[in-house]
Amino acid sequence: MLSKLRTALKSWIGIAVLGLILIGFSFFGIESYFVSQSDTSVARIGDQEISQDQFRDRFNDYRQNMMRQQGEGFDSRVLDSPIVRRQVLDTMIDEHTIIAANEKLGVRVPDQRVAEEIAAIPAFQVDGVFNQDQYRAVLSMQGLSSRALEQDIRTGMATREVPMQLYTTSFVTGAEVDAYLRLREQKRDFGFVRIDKPADAGSEPVTDEEVKTYYEANQADFMNPEQVAVEYIELDAAKLKVDLDPSESTLRERYEKEKSRFTTEEQRLASHILVKVGGSGSPDDQKQALTKAEGLVKQVREGKSFADLAKAESEDLGSRNQGGDLGWLEKGMTDPAFETALFALEPKTVSEPVLGADGYHIIELRETRPGAIRSFEDVSTELAAEYVETERERVYNEKSGRLVDLVYQDPSSLQAAAEDAGVEVARTGLFSRAGGAEGLAANPAVVKAAFSDAVMIEGNNSEAIDLGPNHIAFVRVAERKPAEAKPLAEVTGQIKERIVAERLAGAAKSRADALFARLEKGESLADLAKELGTEVSEQKGIGRNAVNLDAALVQAVFAMPRVTEGKPAFRSVALGGDAYALVQLEQVVDGDPSTLDAPTRDAARTTLQQGTGYLAARDFVAALRREVKPVVNEKNLN
Template sequence: MLQSIHDQAQSWVAWVIVGLLIIPFALWGINSYFDGGSGAVVAEVNGTEISLNEYQRSLQQQRQRMRQLMGADYRPEMLEDPRMRRAVLDAMIENDLLNQAVDGDGFRIGDELLYWQLQRTEAFRGNDDKFSQDIYKQVLSSQGMSQPFFESRIRSDLMQSQLLTGFRQASFVTESELREAVRLQEQKRSLRLLTIPASVDRIESKDVGDDEIAAQYEINSVAYEIPEQVSLDYISLSVADLAGDVPVEVDALQKLYEQRKESLLADEERHARHILIELAEGADEEATAAAQARLNEVQAKLAAGDSFEALAEHYSDDPGSAAAGGDLDFFPRGMMVPEFDDAVFSMQVGEVSEPVRTPFGFHLIRLDEIQAEEIRTFEDVRGELSAELKRQTAEDLFFEYAETIANLAYEQPDSLDGAAEAAGLVVRQSELFNRQGATNGVATNPGVIKAAFSDMVLVDGKNSDPIELSEDHMVVVRVREHRPATRKPLERVRAEVVDAILAQRARATAKNSGMELLDKIQSGAVGTDAAAESVALQWSGVEQINRSDKTISSEVVARAFQVNLLKGQKAYAGTELRGGGYALIELLAVEDGSFEAMGDKQVEVMRRELADRNVKSHYQSYVASLRNQADIKVYEDQLN
């Protein structure tokens, strides 16, 4: 994979490249770069409107990202929380504020960097995994999107990353800050633990009366409820499915190939390696001298016959290519910054360049191969051309069938059979699901869930209106089966209710016992050994845990590092455990982290972490100042 030196400008602080979270994007995600359309407005940022359409698309993209990140733990209702929905809008507001700020401050993105971003976007690649101008234009055209508008959005996102690069270059960490961070971050603590379990055997009484059972059953009725559920009949129409059934004749492909042959050029590409000695523009004399010294050292080793690949792995500051011996793979002219580009495309195979200065630092470049410009063969582009013809036909069919389905689903509200037959589709069935939706299938979509439980579909028994899952995928649903919410009879869950009551008592007993013992130990009323004997338990020793220790519970680790220890003394603390129970902590010793004991790489990692924290803090302050100075209007009634 191409590891462009541009990657550094983006990857250094990836957490802030708001607009590039979706790139490379799958086709469903491309909608975020398309005009939000007219209609209701959810917010205004210094006069710039955020439409309801844009907001809903952002919600859908956030759902997709959460589903991918959380897997089986994802629940559709998570984004129904008003706080989560507002967080999505706040992110959109901040994005607009940043776009306005970088534009006003004169940030600009050159064509080379824009081209590089488009090159790495998967949606625009052909079967050879390379950028295809034809596919690029086709995708934009299919979405009703102009190339200039789309590219202006990409430039805006990249300008935001430039802003963050500026924050990083202005950030520095003093040695005293670094030493203090090492002292605290690498600190180790030794302690003893007395863990009082939340055990039913420790409670005074296991007797549970009928009144208490009934009260618990009523108070926690939701825990014993089978929620309302429905299953659906539905028909699904998508461009992707239609395209799969579209036949393409070889003659049609050959004809299209001949029409486009002259434009199907594979640009000359060059395969190079490089060693980057990082040096920011405008660096001071000390930093410049240090970089020059490293550069001289590398050149001397090259002259002595050392392997370019080995030197790149050891010396190069490009995190994307260093581990691969500086390999940048093949790339066409215009992908790299001009200075780098000009050097590579003026070299002979096997040649090692003199130092090339770019905004990233000094580069030593070796040219390994040249792939000459040539017309791509029919077989090379056959897959792309076939996909294009299939999609064009499928898109025409999609709009034709979508209209037919919408009309018949409305005219025949008691059945989907007529609409399905007219469009050559089959009526599918979903599994039962509740108002929170399903973990897979059509009922993961919020629009489908909302429609399924709407009065029109659930109460009146009609077909839904067409539901847009994406720009090129729609469904119509109707209720197949409805199961009202029911509560399990008390007789059926009586044992569960009793267990819940006893578990509550056990947790309360453990907590009360632990807090009482902690008070006695801290006051000197009882010693540690006597405290353990009073609850028939023993202390266990834990030596030199660090802040990321996984051998004991995270609650204990967090509490242990909150306690101050005076020299020559011991300290005591306690904490409830997430799974029930209570832990008493006896802090015995604290060993500060040693700056001198850390290796150079560890120190550098720590320095970068601190710098990133500083950047994040400055960035957040900057965004906060933009918000404070901005004229922001939020129309709450449009958010739900």
């Protein structure tokens, strides 16, 4: 292609075309030819966006959680549903919406709560107790900074803060509890006759003609699915050969470069009271806020409890209930004015009012922790372990980057890329879109890539397939077997079973419908039972959770309307195994809340409060979403 372009540019036509291109660049800028103008986000919430990478990372986290929870019972095909993908996206939209609302409401998660949340993470614990060395080691292996982790934790907690406050502060009245208990404890009297499927409905032989007709009408049910076999190469960091014995000089060099990781900054345990500037923020408004703040300082210095004042007067919703507690703070964690005042205080003292971005702060310094540096000898073992991981990752990154380039350079073969990377081209057996039984073909991501248009139809190499941390693969179709109908002889027995089952189901329903029609016209349930050679099963005082009756029967009975005088209620209920029940509802008796003890009522109140709280939190988030009007780009949700 490049040689053709060079030849064309030597002609006067090529020069003219090049001139037009340059004119276009001069008007629109060369970057407009290389930067896509389309919206590549998955969703937009106001001026915020959720990128495809962010969504992909969250969806992968969701997949991993499902795999851990369900174990061997995990079915990856469920995650291919657009409904599931949209549910994950809706959760992300809700989080962005709540964070934006928190900023308007002034909700802030105190540092102490963030610290407690981190300390409770098992990965950071030794013998069940938070360990600072373990914390740093895990962060280093994950390539995370403590500040980044704290921000992630803070964001996660912030998205739950207001909804949880709504959830936990919901209440229900005594009348609502009584109404709930009357329904929950309701009892119903009814009679029913069970109608088993007719035994002789499937006795008539199924003819060959019926089998053939059924086969032709339902051909899609009797297909061998389309199958492919793929060639593949994979690169796994865990299997790479690397230098795993670093010298002391190498480790010392690493220690000097990363000494800040092993340095504990001076920390200060602080509380604060926030007095916001009201109105429009005018000088008079600021003066009024300052006067109030100075009055609070005076109260503290006269002996008033700082925590009590914070609970009563602070306008920081996030720390007020904790008596203004902000936890342990380091430099760089607060705004400059707050930080300057805090680090100028002596322990057990209170600052004058400090003007910050959100109002006047009154700061109490409760304790201090001096900074410290861990020695090389203390961390050499930790550094050696990290070296092994980072060196393996470095080699993997180099090899994987080159491997990707080579696979893309020649999309018609994997051989050259495999030889350069020192890996072999392997091959799977045939598998369908449902996946293979073992090996690479059992991986949902591999199956999806193998059956993609680019690989299966265009015959190209796949893009890099993520098989796990630092583990990728590429595939290309080696063999393709189209879908084909199974021979009639192979499925004749299956078809006959279906025909007999459908006959029985149809006969059972027809019989039940006919008997129910007679019941509605006035014949008694007892007469119908006698005709069937059975008796009416009379049920008295049956509750919603009856365990000795068919669940479908009980559910249907409690879905029936109340009996009106002189007008009985009837229903035909489908049971399992093509059986039916003809039901006559006789009496409905509500529960009596006055007969229930206090623990039962308290449990009912808790249940209602939880339901009410959930609805309040859900409605709050829905209202926020209506206000910000998020926009979803469905085409990018893949």
